[in-house]
Amino acid sequence: MISVTPTSTPADLAAPIKIEAQDVCVFYGDKQALFDVNLQVPDRSVTALIGPSGCGKSTFLRCINRMNDTIPGARVTGRITMAGQDVNDKGLDPVVLRSRVGMVFQKPNPFPKSIFENVAYGPRIHGMATRKDELEAIVESSLKKAGLWNEVADRLHQPGTGLSGGQQQRLVIARAIAVSPEVILMDEPCSALDPIATAKIEELMDELRNQFCIVIVTHSMAQAARVSQQTAFFHLGKLVESGATEEVFTMPRDPRTQDYITGRSG
Amino acid sequence: MSEHIVKSYEEELNHLTAEVARMGGIAEAQVADSIAAVVRRDVPLAEAVVARDEKLDVMEADIEKKCIRLIALRQPMANDLRRTVSAMKIANNLERTGDLAKNIAKRSLIVADAEPMTPLTRSIERMGKLVTQRLKEVLDSYTSGQIDRAVAVWSRDNEVDEHYNSLFRELLTYMMGDPRTISPCAHLLFVAKNLERIGDHATNIAEIVHYDLTGQMLVAAERPKSEAL
Helix, strand or coil: CCCECCCCCHHHCCCCEEEEEEEEEEEECCEEEEEEEEEEEECCCEEEEECCCCCCHHHHHHHHCCHHHHCCCEEEEEEEEECCEECCCCCCCHHHHHHHEEEECCCCCCCCCEHHHHHHHHHHHCCCCCCHHHHHHHHHHHHHHCCCHHHHHHHCCCEHHHCCHHHHHHHHHHHHHHCCCCEEEEECCCCCCCHHHHHHHHHHHHHHCCCCEEEEECCCHHHHHHHCCEEEEEECCEEEEEEEHHHHHHCCCCHHHHHHHHCECC | CCCECCHHHHHHHHHHHHHHHHHHHHHHHHHHHHHHHHHHCCHHHHHHHHHHHHHHHHHHHHHHHHHHHHHHHHCCCHHHHHHHHHHHHHHHHHHHHHHHHHHHHHHHHHHHHCCCCHHHHHHHHHHHHHHHHHHHHHHHHHHHCCHHHHHHHHHCHHHHHHHHHHHHHHHHHHHHHCHHHHHHHHHHHHHHHHHHHHHHHHHHHHHHHHHHHHCCCECHHHCCCCCCC
16 A cells, blocks of 8 residues: 655645635526535635636626625525624625625726725725725725825826836735725736736735635636636536636546646546 | 547657657667677677667757757646657666666676676676667657556666666676676676666656656656665
8 A cells, every 4th residue: 555645735824714615606697607606715824715706706706795795586595604704694785795895807996086085995885984084095005905005196186097007906906905805806806917917916816815805716727826816617507616726727536627727628 | 539639739748758868769779789788799889879879868868958948838737748848858867878878888888808707798688678678668658548557667666676686796706706897897896787777767767757647746756766786
């Protein structure tokens, strides 16, 4: 009998579980988009969701902050908890939930307002600052955390839409973290960015994961490998496998995962 | 396993494996010929082995270059990544194997000048046969993708060490019995040591093949061991 080096499991990660999905199914009308997804997402780390188009990874991401609520005919079954609390709890206001779960999209979507207002908007409507200097402090620290402060400090009152694509993406990340969320969801945040702007977002994610739980959907295998600690592979609405990123990209357990990440026709 | 969507990528990977297999064939022949040169006191064969070694050096450099290029341009993942890294490592082990065979061939030239010591060369021949067999077996496991054959080679590493240890004692007896044999015996001792090292390279290759096919490292502590002197 020969033995081999033990393989690590995703549960090896030190951080506690932030998000837990149990038997999550999503239906769009009659069509089932997700089938019994069970996944644990640890806090203070980056979890990458990968898989071919239409595999359900974005659908899963959108369950976490109840973005699917806005789609007519969409129905979610099963249970998703964030820090132990059921996100689909009738008593939980989706607006409160979304202040705890920030989201960044494929295309940067700054408000047609100044850079300052983009970041100040959330803290203001959530009543996080009563005085102007408090608000200014939040804006400054958020822009600093998003790695944008040095580039915009002297033009805070110019329109956010005037920034470059990469800067706009960091602006919306600053906007997301301004309300002190617990989780940041990113849906292909770099697919419209050049490699340098992408590297800046990736560096930012590496910084932010000390503080937040980050879940990213990406089509770039290389990006998933670079930025995440856990990877979950979705295929045809099912979670095929999840585990430590290092393991998934060097020795995937499921042949479907292997075919996908190595670029084979499954 | 299904094929890559990008055909040229698939071809590059297959080409890499084929090159390593071809290099393995040459290294195997080099080892077998160097032993034959010792046993048969065949000077032209020894010289041919020495001359052919450069080919392995060139092949190793070429395989390494191709692997680096493939990593840079294709960013291989999972089994492809393991295959690429394994090709580079096996090529490296084969190159070292070639150097050791070349060294055996060089020493055979000196041994050929001395009086024949038939019982000793028979022992060398037996040890050589075992080592070439291991090398052949592990290279077959690489080309055929048979894990169990690689593991079998890996777990029988101690046989070579035992051969080496007994040859060592045999050589000492010879040298003590007749000091005129010290010079050729010292060379035969190096020949035996080189064979033992070639056996180690076969063990290394077995570990690499196992990693290539499974993604898991064999644990050295599990391997039966007898210390080589």
